[in-house]
Amino acid sequence: MSAPPPAPPPDATAATVPPPSLTIPRAPRAARLKDLAFKGGMLACLGIALITLAAVLVQVFSKGFGQLDLNFITDLGSSLPDKAGIGSALVGTLWVIAVCIAFIVPVGVASAVYLEEYADRNRWYNRFIEVNIQNLAAVPSIVYGILGLAFLVRGPLSLGHVVLAAGLTLALLVLPVVVIAGREAIRAVPPSIREGSMALGATKWQTIWKQVLPASVPGFATGVILAVSRAIGEAAPLIVVGGAVYLSFYPSGLGSDFTVLPLQIFNWISQPQEEFKDLAAAGMIVLLAILLLLNAVAIWLRNKYEKNW
Amino acid sequence: MFGKVIDPERVERERATPEIHTAVRGGREGAGARPKFAGEAVFELSNVTVSYDGVPAVADVSFDVYRNHITALIGPSGCGKSTLIRCLNRMNDLIPTASVEGTVLYHGQDLYGRQVDPVEVRKRIGMVFQKPNPFPKSIFDNVAFGPRVLGIKDDLHARVERALRRAALWDEVKDRLGASAYGVSGGQQQRLCIARCLAVDPDVILMDEPCSALDPISTGKIEDLMRELKQDYSIVIVTHNMQQAARMSDRTAFLMVELDAGEKHRTGRVVEYDETEKIFTNPSDRRTEDYVTGKVG
Amino acid sequence: MEAGTRAPGEAAPGTPVLGAARRRWGEEAIRLSLFAAAVVSVLTTLGIVASLLNETIKFFQDVGVGAFITDGDWKPLFSDPQFGIWPLINGTLLVTAIAILVAIPVGLGSAIYLSEYASPRMRRVIKPVLEVLVGVPTVVLGFFALTFVTPTIVHDFLGLDVQVFNALSAGLVMGIMIVPTIASVAEDAMSAVPGSLREGAFGLGSSKFQTSTRVVFPAALSGIVAAMVLGVSRGIGETMIALIAAGQIPNTGLNPTQPFETITTFIGATAKGDNPAGTTGYYAIFACGMTLFVLTLIMNAISIRFVRKYRQAYE
Numbered sequence: 001m002s003a004p005p006p007a008p009p010p011d012a013t014a015a016t017v018p019p020p021s022l023t024i025p026r027a028p029r030a031a032r033l034k035d036l037a038f039k040g041g042m043l044a045c046l047g048i049a050l051i052t053l054a055a056v057l058v059q060v061f062s063k064g065f066g067q068l069d070l071n072f073i074t075d076l077g078s079s080l081p082d083k084a085g086i087g088s089a090l091v092g093t094l095w096v097i098a099v100c101i102a103f104i105v106p107v108g109v110a111s112a113v114y115l116e117e118y119a120d121r122n123r124w125y126n127r128f129i130e131v132n133i134q135n136l137a138a139v140p141s142i143v144y145g146i147l148g149l150a151f152l153v154r155g156p157l158s159l160g161h162v163v164l165a166a167g168l169t170l171a172l173l174v175l176p177v178v179v180i181a182g183r184e185a186i187r188a189v190p191p192s193i194r195e196g197s198m199a200l201g202a203t204k205w206q207t208i209w210k211q212v213l214p215a216s217v218p219g220f221a222t223g224v225i226l227a228v229s230r231a232i233g234e235a236a237p238l239i240v241v242g243g244a245v246y247l248s249f250y251p252s253g254l255g256s257d258f259t260v261l262p263l264q265i266f267n268w269i270s271q272p273q274e275e276f277k278d279l280a281a282a283g284m285i286v287l288l289a290i291l292l293l294l295n296a297v298a299i300w301l302r303n304k305y306e307k308n309w
Numbered sequence: 310m311f312g313k314v315i316d317p318e319r320v321e322r323e324r325a326t327p328e329i330h331t332a333v334r335g336g337r338e339g340a341g342a343r344p345k346f347a348g349e350a351v352f353e354l355s356n357v358t359v360s361y362d363g364v365p366a367v368a369d370v371s372f373d374v375y376r377n378h379i380t381a382l383i384g385p386s387g388c389g390k391s392t393l394i395r396c397l398n399r400m401n402d403l404i405p406t407a408s409v410e411g412t413v414l415y416h417g418q419d420l421y422g423r424q425v426d427p428v429e430v431r432k433r434i435g436m437v438f439q440k441p442n443p444f445p446k447s448i449f450d451n452v453a454f455g456p457r458v459l460g461i462k463d464d465l466h467a468r469v470e471r472a473l474r475r476a477a478l479w480d481e482v483k484d485r486l487g488a489s490a491y492g493v494s495g496g497q498q499q500r501l502c503i504a505r506c507l508a509v510d511p512d513v514i515l516m517d518e519p520c521s522a523l524d525p526i527s528t529g530k531i532e533d534l535m536r537e538l539k540q541d542y543s544i545v546i547v548t549h550n551m552q553q554a555a556r557m558s559d560r561t562a563f564l565m566v567e568l569d570a571g572e573k574h575r576t577g578r579v580v581e582y583d584e585t586e587k588i589f590t591n592p593s594d595r596r597t598e599d600y601v602t603g604k605v606g
Numbered sequence: 607m608e609a610g611t612r613a614p615g616e617a618a619p620g621t622p623v624l625g626a627a628r629r630r631w632g633e634e635a636i637r638l639s640l641f642a643a644a645v646v647s648v649l650t651t652l653g654i655v656a657s658l659l660n661e662t663i664k665f666f667q668d669v670g671v672g673a674f675i676t677d678g679d680w681k682p683l684f685s686d687p688q689f690g691i692w693p694l695i696n697g698t699l700l701v702t703a704i705a706i707l708v709a710i711p712v713g714l715g716s717a718i719y720l721s722e723y724a725s726p727r728m729r730r731v732i733k734p735v736l737e738v739l740v741g742v743p744t745v746v747l748g749f750f751a752l753t754f755v756t757p758t759i760v761h762d763f764l765g766l767d768v769q770v771f772n773a774l775s776a777g778l779v780m781g782i783m784i785v786p787t788i789a790s791v792a793e794d795a796m797s798a799v800p801g802s803l804r805e806g807a808f809g810l811g812s813s814k815f816q817t818s819t820r821v822v823f824p825a826a827l828s829g830i831v832a833a834m835v836l837g838v839s840r841g842i843g844e845t846m847i848a849l850i851a852a853g854q855i856p857n858t859g860l861n862p863t864q865p866f867e868t869i870t871t872f873i874g875a876t877a878k879g880d881n882p883a884g885t886t887g888y889y890a891i892f893a894c895g896m897t898l899f900v901l902t903l904i905m906n907a908i909s910i911r912f913v914r915k916y917r918q919a920y921e
Contacts, residue, residue, distance in 0.1 A: 045715020110643030140843025150657030233743030
């Protein structure tokens with residue numbers, strides 16, 4: 001039996017508030033519309049970015065697809081649009097990127113190992129190195145070109161505008177990517193693994209070389225692929241370092257003049273003839289295809305070797 | 310059989326003048342004497358204090374660990390048992406803020422002597438950790454890691470098999486030595502870690518709560534294993550499971566936390582160290598009695 | 607079970623061999639070489655500073671700081687050269703401003719949508735797509751600006767009378783390029799706002815719109831400011847889009863339908879690796895590079911300061 005509701009206190013004011021209705025009304029129309037409009041607005045913003053990306057890809061493909069054929073891939077640079085191809089640029093890219101990788105892998109791995117395993121964070125010079133790497137990531141890429149010009153092309157090393165200078169310039173540009181990715185990979189190795197190794201009598205370096213580094217290889221590999229993806233698309237620093245407008249031969253060695261894919265594309269865009277713009281678009285398709293492949297490899301690597309500690 | 314360098318004169322001196330290392334504050338009269346037992350001491354700790362950043366975590370520890378015995382360290386959590394056991398193989402060296410005072414003698418040599426190489430120490434004094442930590446390699450490579458890294462040149466396969474047999478794991482994994490160590494159960498992983506430790510033929514095995522992450526069946530298997538192992542090795546085990554200590558060990562040290570007067574720091578000290586049976590049935594110290602009967606901690 | 611035998615030749619435990627602490631020279635050598643590798647990054651920075659500083663000083667010796675700032679025009683390679691930096695700064699600021707005007711609403715809007723409205727599945731799909739935008743090389747974006755945005759969007763769609771090279775197209779496309787940067791940092795900041803704050807607002811009866819704008823946004827403000835500063839920094843340092851689409855004619859004023867030259871564009875157009883060293887025009891490249899370096903460093907420092915603020919607030 002339910003109890004009767006309590007009687008209101010005798011001296012309650014006459015104008016009592018009616019008890020809240022048990023039905024919950026819908027929000028007022030204006031508020032609901034505002035909510036919806038806001039959500040729509042935000043979605044539209046997202047849409048602008050995505051649609052633009054789609055437009056870029058459509059534009060590139062529509063203009064360039066017609067030019068894609070085997071000749072295009074193998075032909076050398078030329079001043080005649082009919083004869084021009086990306087062959088020399090592709091080989092140049094291969095050379096330059098090879099130099100870049102040859103530098104960033106040892107230096108990047110060594111730097112990451114030092115910063116994570118050996119550096120005492122209380123020392124000022126170690127903190128300085130850390131901050132420095134983060135700052136370098138924010139420096140515009142063209143400034144690296146100037147650095148290359150002053151130190152590698154001219155100045156102390158005086159290599160001239162050759163493959164080696166280009167590769168080293170790009171290597172300095174993307175080195176922070178490898179170091180940062182590598183540090184994360186090393187950090188992900190649990191301390192218990194290191195402890196287990198040391199407790200067996202291994203030295204610090206043996207532990208790093210035989211336990212920590214093998215376990216962090218996938219992370220490093222992903223970092224290198226990210227770095228290479230970045231380096232492959234860079235044109236500005238290599239303009240300053242002296243990439244050629246077009247190369248009528250395949251670059252042949254470290255001391256050879258060079259051009260790379262994005263540079264060749266840029267040079268074609270700058271030409272007055274319309275046909276060159278189509279060639280440029282075709283070159284972009286090749287470039288994007290390479291980048292897509294690289295990223296697919298990176299994702300595959302990450303999924304295959306993801307360690308569940 | 311194993312040539313231990315005993316300094317006969319030193320042994321004489323100790324017998325003549327019983328040293329009183331006060332390991333206990335308060336307690337009853339006569340409980341301050343350093344416990345001395347018959348048998349060959351593997352470790353002799355004297356006034357060992359371990360501090361982090363100057364704050365002592367465990368202080369004034371003095372007792373001996375004997376050959377072919379299982380020595381248990383028990384006590385409530387936070388009393389410094391893990392810190393203490395890590396002194397014995399110089400794992401505390403890996404912690405920059407840690408400092409060790411006092412003397413730890415290993416077969417009569419100062420473990421922390423200036424000439425002593427921590428890597429050599431750990432070859433002879435192995436450790437098994439609380440949470441099994443197999444390497445991300447195959448079972449074979451896990452056990453082979455120690456011998457490979459230490460440059461032990463004899464037949465690796467025979468050595469690995471011997472270690473796995475001694476760890477009572479051989480029959481379960483002999484067909485999948487190439488499989489990942491992460492593919493076996495927790496209890497098997499811990500026995501794998503024990504095999505890994507055994508593969509370098511240590512003298513002492515330190516175990517820091519080896520069963521606390523395992524189920525009761527695996528725990529039982531490892532306890533059986535320990536009883537067999539003690540025939541060839543000396544074992545020191547940290548455990549918060551009193552029944553396990555009572556079942557397994559020959560000697561037990563009971564540690565407790567004390568709040569230093571005036572300071573805010575908690576420091577662990579050894580309250581009592583004795584034959585296990587005595588600790589659990591007739592302890593000398595009131596605090597020991599309270600702990601083993603479950604009144605505190 | 608066999609007793610613990612040892613292989614012949616192996617030291618028995620307890621023997622004094624414990625002592626041989628040969629001071630592992632190998633370990634020290636390894637440590638030093640690793641340190642050397644880490645120092646490479648420091649050398650890079652020093653190299654950047656040194657290369658810029660040296661030639662910039664020579665530039666100012668030739669030209670003088672006063673002329674750099676006050677000269678009316680930037681014509682360093684002409685026979686009657688002028689070295690006023692203002693037109694380049696004008697160009698850089700104009701293009702970057704247009705870019706930011708696009709990037710902030712689009713970037714923040716995307717961030718708000720992803721952080722407050724999107725389902726986890728949607729987020730998992732869309733975020734990688736935004737990352738693709740980051741990966742598109744800037745030559746491609748510059749091409750897009752020149753061949754699509756200028757004729758189709760600006761000329762046809764918006765009906766503006768615009769030159770082939772103009773700041774507007776470059777700015778618009780640069781804005782889209784910056785969007786992922788702003789979106790990811792802002793979304794980071796908003797995700798860092800604890801759910802308890804949102805729940806508190808919902809519990810009081812506020813709508814998602816009100817919660818987003820009055821609770822989450824202000825709470826994440828320092829991170830959002832960091833995102834914007836980072837975006838500006840990227841815009842200032844970007845070369846190819848402006849080089850392709852904005853032209854190489856130094857200009858002043860605010861009319862975006864005209865071509866403009868930016869600091870980066872000048873460097874890219876002039877430094878082709880074979881400028882005769884020692885000419886003032888050569889040094890002008892470095893003076894510009896120095897300006898760029900200092901500007902972006904300052905922006906980066908400001909942005910890090912703001913990031914630290916919002917990270918600390920919730921830790």
